[in-house]
Amino acid sequence: MEPDASIETSSMIRVAVIPISDVTPLLFRDYAAMLLRHHTVSLNSISSFYTEHQKSPFAHQPWESGSLRFKFILGGSPPSPWEDFQSNRKILAVIGICHCPSAPDLRSVADQFTAACKTYSSSLVQRCFAFCPGDSQLEDENVKGSNLILFPPADRQTQEFHLQTMVQDIAASLLMEFEKWVLQAESGGTIFKTPLDSQASLSSEEVIKAKKRRLGRAQKTIGDYCLLAGSPVDANAHYSTALELTRLTADFFWYAGAMEGSVCALLMDRMGHKDPVLEDEVKYRYNSVILHYRKSFIQDNAQRVSPLSFELEATLKLARFLCRRELANDVVELLTATADGATSLIDASDKLVVYVEIARLFGELGYHRKAAFFSRQVAQLYLQQDNKFAAISAMQVLAMTTKAYRVQSRASIGPSNDAGQTHADGGKGHHHSIVSLFESQWSTLQMVVLREILLSAVRAGDPLAAWSAAARLLRSYYPLITPAGQNGLFNALVNSAERLPLGTRCSDPALPFVRLHSFPLHSSQMDIVKRNPAREDWWAGAAPSGPFIYTPFSKGEPNNSNKQELTWVVGEPVQVLVELANPCGFEVMVESIYLSVHSGNLDAFPVSVSLPPNSSKVITLSGIPTKEGLVSIPGCIVHCFGVITEHFFKEVDSLLIGATQGLVLSDPFRSCGAAKLKNVLLPSITVVPPLPLLVSHIAGGDGSVMLYEGEIRDVWISLANAGTVPVEQAHISLSGKNQDSVVTVASETLRSALPLKPGAEVTIRVTLKAWQLSKTDSDAAASKGMPGSSARQAKDGSSPLLLIHYAGPLTTPGEPETVSAPPPGRRLVIPLNICVLQGLSFVKARLLSMEIPARIGEACSRQAQLEKGNTEQVNGSERQADRLVKIDPYRGSWGLRLLELELYNPTDVVFEANVSVDVEKTSNQESLSDNISAEYGEPKTRIDRDYTARVLIPLENFKLPVLDGSFLGNCSQNNGTPGSRNNSFSEKNIKAELNASIKNLISKIKVRWQSGRNSSGELDIKDAIQAALQASVMDVLLPDPLTFGFRLAKTSSDNINSPGKVDSEVKTCASGDSIIAHEMTAMEVLVRNNTKEAIRMNLSIACKDVAGENCMEGDKATVLWEGVLSGISMEVPPLEEVKHVFSLYFLIPGEYTMLAAAMIYDANEVLRARARSDALDEPIFCRGPPYHVRVNGTR
Amino acid sequence: MASTACFMIVSKNDIPIYEAEVGTVPKKEDAAHQHQFILHAALDIVQDTAWTTSAMFLKSIDRFNDLVVSVYVTAGHTRLMLLHDSRNDDGIKSFFQEVHELYIKTLLNPLYLPGSRVTSSHFDTKVRALARKYL
Known part of the structure; x- marks a missing residue:
């Protein structure tokens, strides 16, 4: 049984190519490759080397179109016992290959070659090709006469030409030898035997039988030689005779052999043209071949030798001949039959060859799963042999099956596939590719295959392959592996890594699953804003404007919304959050992990992390952009289990998608208890040249400014340029809530400091006035009943923000002005953390009105203002208030109207309230008004913590001197002509006037407070006063008639x-x-x-x-x-x-x-x-x- | 009843969604893998054969050693595959038809995502009962 058998094999001249005296395998392969190119030598080209010594037995040799075919067997092979049966199995020529520089003594080379040729007794021609001889070697006389052929050093092309000539020479020699042999065989009485023929004592009957058969067998062998000589017509003639003879002698085995030869001759004759008729003919004849091989099965020597391998070989030859998609059915039938037959093969290596061939043929047919199945059978046969080389073979064979079982190493997939996918995501196509990713996932089989690869790699001593297999097994099938099994794989990984040199890279990632968690946004301190050079306010339009979150107009733009864009700045560190998960039962030590940057413009910093069993962790990976341009971060480089691997985010993403669709066994992050995370799309990241960087610092600490309601204070903010580029433009604006609490911002100071050189600093003043806490706020604060609530207040985001948009020069100095887009600007957001504390709280206001009857006396009846009577009732506390009591010149009595404000101090500091009334000078009250503000301005009411105090505000001075029609004029009109048209209008007018006068009145009253040394402010109680006065304002304002x-x-x-x-x-x-x-x-x-x-x-x-x-x-x-x-x-x-x-x-x-x-x-x-x-x-x-x-x- | 049989359902995407060893002989784990390997390999032939006939039951289309693969292809190209060593075509056909019916019932479950694994224990019990009955 031989590999690679096909119908044409019968016509190939087998040539052993052997290395002679130290040729390194690499060189030998190199020289052999040159030789292998000359596997077909046309008869035409060898005619010059051919000399016809006698009449050629190949009468019909097609000198014009025919050719000799060689089958080079590198390293040679032992002689086959079936040489007689199929002449193409004989080694008919030997070519030695020698590398002269490593073999100085050519004589010894010649000797070695001769010795080597002895083992090939069947060889008819021997040549030794010596390459690269030195000058001395070229002149060596010893070479002459031997088979040694020196190839003078020359360029490759010349050498190849030289080689071709030599091969043609060999071909011609062989042809002449064939002729010689055939002539001899026709006449001589050569005995052709096969192992099938009984080897035991030849009985007389058998001898007679053999003699009878000899002729047929001779004819068949001659036919074989005709085929080898490239003369199919001659071959066919001989085969026909052989068929006749063997049939007569019931020599089925040789009959089948002759038939095979005849098919080969037929095909050679047709010169490779295939047509259905020919195919049918071949099929028919081969079926008969198979049948006759089967027939030749002899029970008595079945234990020792069997024609089964020939039957299978014939089947495979036919299958190979038919191997086309259209004839898949036939081929499958043949191959299945072969596989069945293979089980009864005795020789293990025969079985191996059969399975290999079946796998190859299935592969050729496009049946990859079938091919993988038989490949695995081959691997198992290899694994049964307990040696390293078999294990290596097993490993290599299994590696071929990985594609069909979808467990291929990433190295074998190739990078082109990956690069194509990076940009083609998004939308439905993405989804489809996900499904196709999980197509044909037979986890059971995949695990078995990977385990076998691991086993064979360990046996073969290939630590990298073992590591890779263990990594794939662990990463993809951890849920199906018991903790003990996981530990075993862990050990396999560690053991493999020990044998690997430090820093070995493997394309297959192992454990920690790495996914992109998020890109932390720039802190508000260093926000980057696109610059619009056309506008004065260049930052405008960069941020999405307009009141709508969703606009139908942006819909048409190709998914801009989910494609986030990030800008990084050269030299400024950036951070990326990734999440790692270890779903296995052992601790994973990640020696280092850092961002893998294919664009090469980011220096990534490695981080070391340890993941306990069944855990996940979010870690921050950082780096510094080094060059402007686009950055692509497809994943992370992880150094774990002693090997460096690249983990792609995309793979984990698709794994997670698969998990959500039930296509994958489990989500590694979910099983580790990590929070469910939306898929983070990789944003397109651009690196821009250095920008200025303002760093703000609020004098007196960056903490929040504690202000009591209504307090006014200055805050000093210092801005320093921490970047490497000067700030050339800057603009301050306000945003956020409570913007009116910022009274003034000294933006001129900043503007005058421009350009702000790197390292320079400027301090600007901001005047703040604390706002009033809203009702709910104070209620909430009250209900909480603790000062801690103020902290919550600060976080509510009720503080205003100071926005500083700033930018560097429009063009970088080194570059020409043709830069299309100016470098972006930046935005610094300074939150003015104002923590408004509840200050004096207003409880209620009411109008007090009392009359102290006047005493009749001649003096008092004059326009006296002060009454110091009733001294007996006066106690100390009232003494001050007494001074407030004024006689009403218009009433004559001590009519007194006081606005009483009840204030409560809920804070823990002492407040001093101070009421002042700004009175306009009125004609009748010059003397009074002169000193009144002084008089009322002085006294301060001290309000201790948690105490309520009342402040009195005298209202007497607001009386109008004259009860005037002008004031009530409208009113009278109204009364006089009821039902008039302008009724409502005039009423409105009155109200407006009244309100105006009330406002006027109220605005004169100011309650200022002071607490401690440096906080002071004003109480905003306008509304309260208005409410208190609303009812009796007329009484307060108007004198009696x-x-x-x-x-x-x-x-x-x-x-x-x-x-x-x-x-x-x-x-x-x-x-x-x-x-x-x-x-x-x-x-x-x-x-x-x-x-x-x-x-x-x-x-x-x-x-x-x-x-x-x-x-x-x-x-x-x-x-x-x-x-x-x-x-x-x-x-x-x-x-x-x-x-x-x-x-x-x-x-x-x-x-x-x-x-x-x-x-x-x-x-x-x-x-x-x-x-x-x-x-x-x-x-x-x-x-x-x-x-x-x-x-x-x-x- | 067959001495060895392995039944699998393979989804349209070539993902096994159900597998059951329905043989009587308790086997080694290795053999179970072997069964799946044979069934997996047979998919190549199913993919060609399925389009040559209008019948759903493709009879025995492949074999390895003495194990035969019979396949039944549904309209949605879900393949019911049986690896067996007996030649009881009628029984196998009935078995396939009944399992097909069961599978359709599973498909009708609104909570079942077509193409995902069939994990229903009821389905499993029924299939094994059918295997005892027909094989």
Whole structure:
């Protein structure tokens, strides 16, 4: 049984090519390759070397078209026992190959060659080719006459030509030898025997039989030689005779042999032209060949020798002949039959050859799985032989099956496949390729094959192949391998690695599964912004603009959305997060892992990491871009288990996709408990030339600035250029929430510092004003009840951001100006971490209104402002407030309106509140307004932590001096003409005016606070005041139309005579006990008209005692009076005072209260509106404040 | 009942989605692999033969040693493959038809992703019962 058998084999002259005296295998292969090219020598070309010594037996030799064919057997082969049966099995020529420089003595070479040729007894021609002889060797006389042929040193082409000539010479010699042999055979009585023929004692019968058969066998052998001589017609003639003879002698074996020869002759005759008729003929004849080989099976020597191998060989020859896709059925049938037959072959190597041939033929047919199956059978046969070379063969054969079983090493797939896929992802095609990736995954088989490869590689002593197989096995099938098995593979990996030199690379990755986790975005400190050179604000348009997250217009653009783009800067370190997973039961030590960069413009830094069993880890891999251009990062280089491998992200990605579709056994990351991660697409990364880099630093620490609500503070931000390129453009803008809390930014400072050279620094000032915490914020803070809530506040992102867009020069200095796109700019985001603490919190505001009755005295009735009476009630705490009490010049009494603000200090510091009222100067109150702000500005209310305090704000000074129609004019109009068209309009107007005046009022009130040494601010309580004042604003703002006042008539007063000085007046007033019982006391009532029109009225005066009883009328009157006290009709001109004099006589000393009231006749709209009366005819009643009168019993 | 039989379902994408050793003789693990190898190799022939006939049952299309491969190809090109050593064509045909029916029922399950492994234990039990009945 021989490999490579085909029908044409019968026509090939077998030539042994043997190395003579030390030829290195490499050189031998090289020389042999030159020789192998001359496997066919046309008869035409050898005619010059051929001399016809006698009449050629090959009468029909096609000298024009025929050829001799050689089959070179490198290294030679032992003689076959079947040489007689098939002459092509004989070694008919021997060619020695000698490399002269390594064999100086040509004589010994010649001797060695002669010795070597002795083993090839059947050889007819021997030649030894000696290559590259030295000059001395060329001149060596010993060579002459021997078979040694020297090839003078020359170039390859010349050598090849020389060789061709020599081969032609050999061919011619062989042809002549064949002729000689055939002539001899025809005449002589050569005995042809095969191992099939009984070797035992030849009985007489057998001898006779053999003699009979001899002729037929001779004819067949002659036919064989005709074939070898390239003369199919002659061969056919001889074969026909042989067929006849062998059939007659029932020599089936030789019959089949002759038949085979005849088929070969037929094919040779047709010169390779195939047609269906020929095919049928060949098929028919070969079937008969197979049949006859089978027939020749003799039971008695079946143990020793059997024609089975010839039968199988014939079957394989036929299969090879038919081997075409269209005839697959026939071929499969033949090969299956061969495989069946192979089981009964005795010789293991025959079996091997049969399986090899079957596998090859199936492979040729395109049946790769079948081929792989039989290859594996071959490998198993090899593995049964327990030696290293068999193991190597097994390993190589198994390596061929890996493609069919889809377990090929990545090295055998080739890089071109991979490169094609990198850019073709996305969309449906991607999905398809995923499915095809998992196509034909028979995990059981794959594991078996890989295990066998591992086993054979270990036996063959190929550590790299073993490592690779173990890595593939572990990586792909870890879920199917028991922990013990996993440990075994781990050991296999480690053991293999020990035998490998340090730094060995393997194309098949082993364990840690590596996937891309994320690309950390540039920190906001170094954001890169595309520069639009056409615009002044070059950063605009770089970020997605417009209010829509999704715009239908961007839809058309080819998936821009999922193709992330990243920009890296030369010289600035970058980071990539990858996730590693070790789903196996042993610890994986990754000695180093770093980014694999195919574009070569990134220096990646290795990291060492250890992964415990069944765990996953996210690690940061970093690198520094070195050159501008595109960066592609297809994966990581991992040094693990002693071997360096490249892990591609894409493979793991497809594995994960396969896992989600149930195509793969398990997701290594999921089984390790890693979080589910969306597939991260590899972004396109561009490296740009160096950019400036601003680094910001907030003076006083980068922590958040703690501000109480309303606090105003300056923050100093220093900006330094940490890059290598100067900053030439810079622009500051604000973004984020609470932008209005940034009062000023000193952008001029920055602008004036441009260009900012590398290393330079500039400090800019930002003035901040803390905003008010919203209701919910403060509520939340309150509910949490701890200061820690302020930290949460800061993280809410309620702080404003300072954006600084800056860029370097438009063109890099070294380069020409033709650069199309300018280098991008950058954006520095400085979060102004303002942590607003709840400061003084406002609890409530209310309007307090009280009236302190005035005391009647001559002095006090003048326009005095201060009352220091009631000293007996005054305690220390009120003393200050006393100063606030002002007499109302228009009312005459101590009418007091105070806005009381209740403030609560929830913080842990002390606050000092300070109320100030900015009063505009009014005509009547020059003296008052001059000192009022000073007076009210001074006192500070200290509010301790967790205490509530009240601050009073006097509102008296806001009274308008005149009750004016202008103010209520609209109002009166409204009342006068009800239902008028402009009703609503005017109402609106009023409201607007009213609101305006309220606002005006409120804006004058400022509550400033101070806490500690350096925090101060203002309380924003406008809304609260407005709410408090809304109801009674008219009362606060507008004076009464009439003011009443009592005083003692001058005549009756003695002790007070100097009305000039206010202070003295006050004093006397305070101490004055000027009214004495049982004396006629002259008094006068003053009525002042505060309007701009004269008022007619009916005035009446009443006096009440302590009990509130009217003491002037009735039967128990205790006060006698003189003059008119009721029904006094008078008219007061506008803004004038009218005096009415009367006298009282008090019978009993004590406290009395004087009241004046007036009924206004013909009230105009202003008055009516002020009095809030609706009816037209209703009289307006105006009552003055009460005045106290103390009547002493004795002087 | 066959002494050795290995039944497999191979999906359209040549991925085995169900496998069962339905033989009576307890075998070594090695043999089980061998069975799968034979079935895997037979796919080459199935792929050619399937298009030459309109019948779903392709009879025995391949053999190795004394093991025969019978194949039944569904309309969706899912292949039911049986490796056996007996020659009971009728029984095998009935077996295939019934398993096909079972497989269709599995396919109708909305939670079953066509082309993925059949993991239903019910299916497994039924197939083994059918194997006992017909093979």
